[in-house]
Amino acid sequence: MPDWAREVCTRLSSLRLSPTRETEIVEELSQHLDDRWRELIAGGALPDAATQLTLAEFRDGDVLPRYMAPLRQAHLAPSITPGAPAERLLGDLWQDLRYARRTMAARPSFTAVAVLSLALGIGADTAIFGLWNGVLRASLPAVREPEQLVMLSNPDERGSWTGRTQGPRSWLTYSEFEQLRDHADSFSAIMASQSSLSTWQVRFDGDAWEEVSGRLVSGGFFQVLGVDPAIGRLFTVAEDRTDAPDAVISYTYWQRRFGGRPDVLGRTLTIRKAVLTIVGVAPRGFIGETSGQQPDLWLPLRMQPSVIPGSDRLHDMPPEKAMWLHVFGRLKPGVPLAQAEAQANAVFHAGLESFYGAIASGERRREFLDQRLQVRPARRGASATRREFAQSLTTLLVAVAVLLLIACANLANLLLARGAARKPEMAVRLSLGANRGRLIRQLVTESLALAAIGGVAAIAVAYVLHGALVSMMARSDSDFAMSFALDPLVMTFLLAATVAAALLFVVLPAWQVTKTDAGATLKEQSRGAIGSFGQLRSGRLLVSLQLALSLPLLVGAGLLARTVYNLQRADLGFPAERLLLVRVNLREAGYEGARRDRLLRELVGEIGRIPGVQAASFSQLGVFSGGESSATIEVEGYAPKGHDDHESALDVIGPRYFSTLGVPMRLGREILENDRGNATNVCVINEAFAKRFFDQRNPIGMRITLVNDDSRTSYQVVGVANNARTHSLRGDVEPRYFVPAKQPSSSANSPTLLIRTTTETGPVLAAVRKAIQGVDAALPIISATSIEEQMAPLTAQDRTTAQLAVVFGCVALTLAAIGLYGVLSYGIARRTGEIAIRIALGAQRGRVISMILRETIGLLSAGLALGGGLAYAASRLIDSRLYGVAPQDPLTLALATGLLLLVALSAAYLPAQRASRLDPMAALRHQ
């Protein structure tokens, strides 16, 4: 038989056809020639003659290439040869990138999966790192030399305390700030700021009322922080000497509300009855001295009585101090921190002496003076969220890093499988002299290119996720705000995560290339075997690792979910539904003494008559309001065990408080209406108080004496109430005693009305508002919520963390299942011949399935063994967040393991089914 292929090949040699296309054309034209030849032979021609006639199909000259030349397929782009000897470094890099681009375009689904996995993994990591950094580590933005700032109050505390305190100070009073500002010589400057963020209703030049957030600050606030205005001017120490009604607005507020127009200067704003003038705009990016908050405006401290009425926090009457300010300073050059602290405390104590000196002596006086300042570095500013969110953010950072590892393992598996398909190609190139190092470099470039695309897409993912996370955090801290910023540290993290991911998922496939034995591979290929055992082993290792990493995420998610479940069903000691909490501001409305008591009586009476209201009462501290009150007491027959053992929390309540709330009485009775007018002062104690101070004794009839600096008031215990959780969901219930409002030495300036309803609270609330306004239309209602709304922020952080943990756990499980599916499918493809032979020799399909499933269990066992240890570590990490469930809870571990087993076996079932349905003949023929 003539060699038609050679005839055709010779005529095609001048064209640049792809090898595949050339092979096809040669085959097709050869068949045509062969058909022609056989036809001629069948027609009686002799072989040589038939050959001559057949070859006459080709005309002389280069007709075929000439007719082929205009076609697209005849012009292949210059080939890019991985492994070609290195010529120029940059040229090779460019070649590698072009090859990478072609490889990615040739496999769009693989590229899409890889980019998506990387974008999600790297983006999630970057978002959480950005938050973690912003909340826990970053310096105050836009502040001059923040590392030189110090705080003389506690950066982790936010709020205020009125009365007395001992030990290290959380906040300072206005007079204490003035004393330090004027006399603390170790500091070049000192300023003060309101420790909590206020929300005000304001009006600009007669526009509609709108809500803004803001803070009162001293005149030196901006100077100490070292900022210059964007436009206009900022406060100076002059603001401390006068009652100048000036205001400074933030840059973001200026852009958002005023469109960044310079005519904002000189505009007036009204808060309550005070009219202020905008004198300047703070610089871009400046948020003040508290991290995690973005106030809209700053007002001078001296405006406090006008904008936060109801109490004068600028002047204190002994023995009560209004502690509400954070105080910051800059040390003078060369002054060590310890020296500054000692000097500040000297000034502070001198002030205390002069404040308390006149009213106390001896032991009492020593107690009064037992207060001190701690001077701390304040580069990161004040922040209450730091402490609240520190553990959650760290946990999330770890979880999301684990997720990225799992995603990288999946990509590595995909690359390994793809590498197996390209192994013959690699083997041919190696045998033709390709440089192994170049091949590896080309693989690494490809991975870096893929990771780079994923990394760029990750920025968008990080932006979206950042917004979602900040909203979630704001559910438990309504003041929390943080804008998305790709600052140098976060960008570095993004870059590092991208490179690390690229290297992680390429290291195994690249290593496989180094181990490729060209000769052995080519022999293998001719036998029809695919891939290598080594490749399969690496894939299995990765899947076991993925399964191992998924278990701690699942266990963590399970523990956190159970915590939320337990928190939401925590036994409060009273029914947590159909309860309204309405807080009114009596002091601001001018109610004092007897007038106040009459008003409260009237309010409770009116509200009690509303249809749907079962009972009504009030309490000073309310329920989960965040407030607290405590007093020094002496308990009859109780000897204090130590210096601090004569304090107790207390609350000032109205009649039938306990029956309204639904707290049963253990002994005696609750406080009733006629306890107001009685000669004997009565009180009720809770179980914790009884246990602590009375132990086995019967408290009924015993006396508790409230010890004030200038008076002592004795109360007779008339009842012991069950413990009720009204202040926190976690920890033990504090000992507490309850006194009626009317009685002397008690105050109820902003009490919370407690209203127990028989129906849903929504409709009743409207009637309650109406009733309050009916009694006094000008009475300010500070807040009105149901018990559920009041409690929601308490569990918000736990809910957020649990939700995210569940999402991470599910994603990890899905990725591990995909990885397992891939590895098993690949293993089956590799062993098609073996399985086909088994089936052909009579193996039952069921046995094939169980063979595959046994292999899966092997992988799972390895994964679970490692995963168990990781799960233990994970549960210890979140230990302090758990509630009602132990870190090593066996049920959670069993459920997580069970879920992992179920998903893994489901993922294995499909490949197992496919293997059992192999047509042995087709499979073997294909080999």
Added chain:
Amino acid sequence: MAGIDTRALDRELKKGSAELLILSLLDARPRHGYELSKLIHTRSGGQLTFHIDSFYPLLYRLEERGWIKGAWVEKPAERRRRFYKVTAEGRRVLAQQRKTWAAFVEAVRRVTRVEHA
């Protein structure tokens, strides 16, 4: 039509009609290259013959335009062959070319008809 030197005619007419011939033969059913070239030769009574070195480039050109599509087909006990079938786009082009060719032939016929006195 014995005696007529059809080489020049062959070349020119083939240029214009080659695509029409191939598309209309494939319209009936899919065929492979050798079958196609034989069919053209047989049905034209030997008047139209394509050489291998121009026939297959023509097929590949039609394939690149998307008017026909080739696929390797393996039948039992036979070696695989590349069969071509006409696409939807190819059918549209065929219809157009048939109309054009018919109009052309009619026009030529009208011009060249024998005039009877």
